[in-house]
Amino acid sequence: MILGLVSVCTPLGDSCLRRGMARIPPISLTHPASLITAVFTPWIVLGIALLIGYFASYLTALSWADLTFVMPAAGLGNVILALLSRFWLHEAISLERWAGIVLVTIGVGFVAQGPSLTERPTAEAPVPAEVQQPLLEEQAQ
Amino acid sequence: MTIPFSASQPGFWAATAMIAAIVLTSTAGEVLTAAAMKSIGDLDEIRARSGLMGAIRAVLTSPLFFTGIVFLALAFFSLLLALNHMALSLVAPASASLTLVTNAIAAKLFLKENVDRRRWASAVLVCVGVYFLAH
Numbered sequence: 001m002i003l004g005l006v007s008v009c010t011p012l013g014d015s016c017l018r019r020g021m022a023r024i025p026p027i028s029l030t031h032p033a034s035l036i037t038a039v040f041t042p043w044i045v046l047g048i049a050l051l052i053g054y055f056a057s058y059l060t061a062l063s064w065a066d067l068t069f070v071m072p073a074a075g076l077g078n079v080i081l082a083l084l085s086r087f088w089l090h091e092a093i094s095l096e097r098w099a100g101i102v103l104v105t106i107g108v109g110f111v112a113q114g115p116s117l118t119e120r121p122t123a124e125a126p127v128p129a130e131v132q133q134p135l136l137e138e139q140a141q
Numbered sequence: 142m143t144i145p146f147s148a149s150q151p152g153f154w155a156a157t158a159m160i161a162a163i164v165l166t167s168t169a170g171e172v173l174t175a176a177a178m179k180s181i182g183d184l185d186e187i188r189a190r191s192g193l194m195g196a197i198r199a200v201l202t203s204p205l206f207f208t209g210i211v212f213l214a215l216a217f218f219s220l221l222l223a224l225n226h227m228a229l230s231l232v233a234p235a236s237a238s239l240t241l242v243t244n245a246i247a248a249k250l251f252l253k254e255n256v257d258r259r260r261w262a263s264a265v266l267v268c269v270g271v272y273f274l275a276h
Contacts (some may be wrong), residue, residue: 059200062178064185067171067248068260071241075267078237078274100273107266110259 065116072111079104151226159223163236167216168243172251173209179252180205238272 061070079101086093093101151159181187181199188196200206223232245264249256256264 059174059178060184062175063181064183066254067175067252068245068254068256068264070175071171071244072260072263072267075241075271078271082274096273100270103266103270103273105270107263107270110263110266 069111069116072107075104076108156227156231159219159226160232160235160239162219163216163223163232164239164243166212166219167236167240168247170209170212170214170216171240171244172247173205173212175209175248176252177203177205177209234272234274238268241268241271 058070058074061073082093082097082101177200178184181203184196184200187199191199220232220236223236241264245256245261248254
């Protein structure tokens with residue numbers, strides 16, 4: 001369910017961003033401030049709102065699954081975007097894109113069959129020591 | 142596309158540098174936020190215990206999470222910059238698919254995740270697939 005939300009918000013948010021950025025004149029590295037003003041274009045704001053929704057669900061997924069499990073699953077978003085444009089906007093999908101859809105689907109099926117979390121030696125402590133260590137050091141200071 | 146081929150097209154090295162910047166910063170951000178979420182614990186359990194605000198507070202008070210967010214923000218701005226200079230059909234597939242593979246490597250190195258043959262296979266499959274789709 002959460003992974004589904006991740007897959008839906010990403011393509012929608014991204015396409016809003018692309019629409020927004022295409023309308024802005026080229027930005028140069030010598031004027032970094034123009035990158036900041038770009039953030040306040042309506043399409044960019046909508047895109048960012050959708051991406052925040054994506055990020056919240058993505059973080060929830062990461063709290064109980066491995067990064068290498070969530071990342072491929074989030075790739076499913078590209079498939080959803082392609083299928084949406086095919087059946088909703090009636091765009092033609094090239095052979096190359098169908099190949100992409102098949103590959104991503106097989107890849108996600110592959111990873112979904114395995115365990116979602118790396119087994120740790122201590123089953124009752126879900127927090128792995130090597131991850132907790134930097135936090136503890138920071139608290140000790 | 143209304144953007145013409147002009148002198149503003151970046152050269153090979155500039156294009157490589159822009160994409161490398163996206164890939165590196167987003168990989169660092171992903172790994173740091175993943176480590177933060179693992180150290181916080183299952184968000185569903187935290188929400189059951191102390192409510193939605195408790196879960197949000199648990200995430201926002203994690204220093205690891207903030208370091209990750211800084212890198213993700215850098216990745217976001219380098220993506221905006223690259224999109225502004227280069228064709229979408231180059232930036233999107235290159236950064237999206239490369240990030241998948243660098244993330245798998247970084248997750249194995251730094252998060253000590255068990256990246257077995259099945260996960261490598263799916264990372265590569267999704268990487269190639271995303272490249273085709275975004276092209």
